[in-house]
Amino acid sequence: MIDIRAHRDWRRLLRWLPLVLIPVLLLASTYPDQYRVPPHYWLLAMTAGVVFLAGARWPLAVSIVLSALAVPMLRTDAWGVSGLVPYLGAVALVDVVARTHRWAIVAVATAGWAAAVALGRVGLHDNSIGRASTLVEAAAYVGLPLLLGLYLRGQRDLAENLRIRGEEAQARTRLDERAALARELHDVVAHHMASIILRISVAGHVVREADPRMVTVLDDVRGTAAAALADIRRLLAALRDPALGTVALVDTEAIVTEVDAALTRARAAGFAVVAEVDTDLGGLDAISRLTLLRLVQESLTNVMKHADRDVPVRFRIVRREGGIVIEVVNGGREATAPPGHGIVGMRERAELAGGTLTVGRSTEHDGSWTVRAWLPDSARGVELS
Template sequence: MVTRWVSRLFDDRYAWLRLTLLALSGVGYLLMRADVAEPYATIDWVFAAVALSLVPLHARWPLAGALASSLVVGLAVCFGEAAPVVPEVGATWAVLELALRAPIRRVGIGVAALATAHLLDHLPSDLLTWLYDVAITVGVPTLIGINIRSSHQLARQAEQRVAVEAHAARTGERAAIARELHDLVAHHVASMVLRVGVARHVLHDADPRVTEVFDDLHSSGTAALADLRRLVAVLRNPAMVADGSAYVPIEPGALPAALASTVDRAVRSGLTVDATIDPAVAGLDTVRGLAVLRLTQEGLTNVAKHAGPAARARLRVRMVDEAVHWEITDDGGGVRGTHAEPGHGLTGMRERVEVLGGTLTAGPDGTGWRLRTVLPAGVRQ
């Protein structure tokens, strides 16, 4: 806990906070000096003020701040009359900030400059004291800064490794799903489409209603197979998602026609659908447009599944202040009632809506059922 707190304290994001506290401590020291035996002369106040004014440099330009602080220490040692406490503390902290963020070569330059400044205070013969002074005021902050920086680098590398491993795991999962879709689902769909096509040609003298059903099955299966192939391509190439070219089954602006086609397909299956589609949905971004299309397809499928082909459904898609108001209701078809249990389709619809910042409302509505959501304004593609 203590180590984590110290590591966060010396994060680059809190550099200004650290330096503000440093400046305030320097001002407090100058205001509350109790050592009147060694009073500050004007030149000492000047050096202290200059040292405090250099504090902002440590955050923006750490090497320049360290060199300037070392120069002030050297001048204060040579020309000052009192011990240059404020300049020395400022220079020590400057070396620490330098070690936290600068390359080793620049750190070495700053350390050499401050060590030279301290050497001026111990010439000509007090070299042992100088070594001790340098070890405490230069060596310790340098080691602390390098150690903290190394810890931050190790933490970032660990995060990168976790991210790379997670990405590799997701890529593997996507590849496995792609194989399953290709080997199982797509294979069976292709087989069904082929058999329906054969039946269309073999039963050339069949009832026109049967032929119409075969034609609808063949076109639906062909479209589903094309969608599956595109989805497999996306799963096998994640870059298609990362660069914004992810699979979108409709072109921008074609949403009204796609919704009308979905309603027409539901009507051909036996449902009675009263659809009101705002033409303004043609200006939707592709993400919300795809969501509206999928919600409509799944919603009408649920009506047929739970209320039966004799049900009456009502679809409303409106644009209000750039938000999409979507709703499907049905009369229950005399069989649905209020006991219908939500399945995986409803769960998928809710997840799709929540990703876009909306909330899906589903529940009984008289003798039937109602699905409703509002998709808030999104970023245009």
């Protein structure tokens, strides 16, 4: 595995490298009584090293500044390795080209460095082909950094594509593992559970005349096994269809807290919310608790997106019809486009939990936009398909 933090540390160190190398190059070009690097060259060179540090944040601006600093350095009679310092502008050009796909930025940086090379070298040749030599040098000094930057950008894009493909492969592997787990549960656990329920039912009929207390115990065991089988069925559906979301465990106490938080967000957005929340939600299983929470969050999110803030929002969670009813009534605008993924996902979640969901104008609430969901306390006697 690639250590991204180590990679970033190396890039940070490379930013500081010119500031360390420039004094070394200038000192190496200094010979007592023969040649000394001019003071203004020292100033320009060290300034270029400091400016280069900001290239990670402002690559184009740094490229332009380094190109401008390169002009007087190129026109200075530098001796030895000190003459390499102005070409820090070429490095900045490589950095710009490698970082962006915007050709306007690449063109500006390239033009700036090309102008710097031309202005810095023009008039320095004494032969008759001085101008041609200047153009050849400019083409080489500009073309090579441009090509190198394009190459590095291509390598970066290739690495990004490989990373994305790797993530997609991992996602497909996880989906295959979920499907394999679902098949294993279906073939082993669910079939055994169904067999247990059948045998308990038979035992109940056999001993029904013997002892009523035993019959009561067997009926309770059968009901518990049926509820467990229903939970397994819904877990299998969630494993087979990851688009419905991950199966998470939510405590009953956490549901009330999260519902209050969702109502607080809606009120903070400027909506007047009249809430009626039944805190007795102990009859819901893990899937139903998670479904209730997601339905509440999605409904209130839609309220904040589409509803009229001048119309109070009526929100309630109550026990009714052998289950839990979630109802959100607001002054929302009816959508002219087909339902989005939000409502479709809400309906799928409700059906997965054995409940129902209706969305639309309600005559019961004077034509207000209403989201109404019903979730069972428990799903008993549901056979595994």
